[in-house]
Amino acid sequence: MSQVRNNIERVKEILAHSVERAKPLLKKLHPSDLAQILEEISPESRMLLFRMLPVDTASDALSEMDEDARPEELLMSISPQRAAKIIEELDPDDAADLLAQLPRSDLRLIMDRLGDDEERVIEELMTYDEESAGGLMNPEVLSISADWTKRQAMEEVIRISEEMEDFYAIYVVDDENHLLGVVPLKGLIRARPQAIIGDLIVDKLIKVAVDIDQEEVAQTMLKYNLAAIPVIDAENHLLGRITFDDVMDVLQEES
Amino acid sequence: MSQVRNNIERVKEILAHSVERAKPLLKKLHPSDLAQILEEISPESRMLLFRMLPVDTASDALSEMDEDARPEELLMSISPQRAAKIIEELDPDDAADLLAQLPRSDLRLIMDRLGDDEERVIEELMTYDEESAGGLMNPEVLSISADWTKRQAMEEVIRISEEMEDFYAIYVVDDENHLLGVVPLKGLIRARPQAIIGDLIVDKLIKVAVDIDQEEVAQTMLKYNLAAIPVIDAENHLLGRITFDDVMDVLQEES
Structure with a gap:
């Protein structure tokens, strides 16, 4: 240092x-x-x-x-x-x-x-609102379809990783961008090439609504030890994601 | 919620x-x-x-x-x-x-x-000391040799991911476990199968000494937006890693 x-x-x-x-x-x-x-x-x-x-x-x-x-x-x-x-x-x-x-x-x-x-x-x-989940979120997310294979998903991961600085989870959506679940990058790497994404979804999906206060986002990510959390609207459409670094700033500010 | x-x-x-x-x-x-x-x-x-x-x-x-x-x-x-x-x-x-x-x-x-x-x-x-980097760190790390190929590294990633709950970076070490650098998981995924790990190391390695205070660890991870940071001893041997969730707890406690 x-x-x-x-x-x-x-x-x-x-x-x-x-x-x-x-x-x-x-x-x-x-x-x-x-x-x-x-x-x-x-x-x-x-x-x-x-x-x-x-x-x-x-x-x-x-x-x-x-x-x-x-x-x-x-x-x-x-x-x-x-x-x-x-x-x-x-x-x-x-x-x-x-x-x-x-x-x-x-x-x-x-x-x-x-x-x-x-x-x-x-x-x-x-x-x-700057102090809401919507104010913290980045709308650039890595999202894929539940019916894709691992092979298709990996191609998308490689394509997106040229643009996105970092990602910690892969969001699975339906045709209308409703959030169905999360696949950890680790889970994707370990799957067989023909595995179907929908089968790799982990249960216990944690997400936040776009209008909740940033302090509640921080407490949720802290409680569940999340590096990233998806943000949804009232109809469960995926709007973006918030990462741990935004939330560390919030914890720091509130202290 | x-x-x-x-x-x-x-x-x-x-x-x-x-x-x-x-x-x-x-x-x-x-x-x-x-x-x-x-x-x-x-x-x-x-x-x-x-x-x-x-x-x-x-x-x-x-x-x-x-x-x-x-x-x-x-x-x-x-x-x-x-x-x-x-x-x-x-x-x-x-x-x-x-x-x-x-x-x-x-x-x-x-x-x-x-x-x-x-x-x-x-x-x-x-x-x-419980409030030092050593007290926060997890000695289970994902570390690989600089002269491995991507293919060998991916095999190790898959093997280790059975045991480790989460990893955010891959640490590159020499034969004597000296820390040489970090390869982001994203960088590894995007590399060609024959790529050599040493060539994938990103510059600007941020690391912390095992005896520094946990507050300094938290401030370093906050400043550099790190999901994980490697911990070294005085001879630059890799001892472990600290993840953002340990540090969020520290930020929370200090507030």
Whole structure:
């Protein structure tokens, strides 16, 4: 740990002299360390540094910044074109949280530059109360049909894993996206190639309604030791999933 | 959620009349719900119920009980033979925490009935400070050699997954069990069958020393959004891993 702290201090020192000279060092940092540096340096260096970062690095760092450090101000300090590119790299739930902090005019300028799908998903997420399950959830889920074989499911897992940073469970749905159950990734890996997904569903499905409070989500995941929990609407349609890291932040905030 | 609450209330009501009559209902419960019932019923019903449970169910429920509910008293209320069987079903870190609460004489009676390997692992875990990384870690890890192929690694994943409840990352070690890096399960799934494990290691390895405080473990996992973190000794030997659920409990306790 002290080695990480030393690295961060060294980068901060170099940044104080020249943002340009720090460039090669930044590549080696974890996005969470980069976020910490952005939080701790002067506002001027912060904006200079943020402009210099590649889009994907800027996006990773932004999503890790504490909201007290006002990451939305960094978005407003760059062109709407670049801001839109950074937003598209974020998880939709992080994007919605960040955009909700912007003045309406800045928000519009960025939203108009997003792809149609991206804009629609983010606008929908912004309708949920920030402190509800809907406000925490990521609508990008790994969902498959109950009548698929393991082989088909694995192909989908491999396809989706190019886009999704992480997944902990595979949600099984019917033709109308009703949530039928969960298959742990472990269960899928261990199954025979011809196994039918519906037969791999584990019983005791734990899920939460989209409108419940985030504190109840956290307590449910804590009680049942879940890395991820599915979120449903009143008709049991699968809307998204919440992961342990969102919930650790909630537990931390409430303390 | 309210449906879960109703189920729990219904089972509690039946238990108050007859522990025997509740038997078929108990099978449908999640271990965390069963733990909650054990915490909430009278001490007499609790002991009756606990004696009636199959060993694996008793073990699951015990590991989910709050330590304020004194689960160790349930262990002392049954024969040392049965207690040893229940302990062997527990994760070693949970077993060590529970056994540490027992009077020395009861502890010895149970320890003498454990398998040699189990006894050695638990005794070693009991030497760590309960509030350190060593006190939180589970020594059962999924570790593989850097020079294996994906195919060999998948065989080991399938083998280990029979024993381990959950894993989130695969640790890569050398011949002397020095930690070389981490391969996410996702990365392994996506690799070609002939891929070499060493080439799949992700950079930016985050790990913790066995003697650091549990609060620092929690803050590190929170900062880097980790579902699991490896624990090492001063010579970088892999000793175990800590998962997000242990750390959520820490965050909860500190609040």
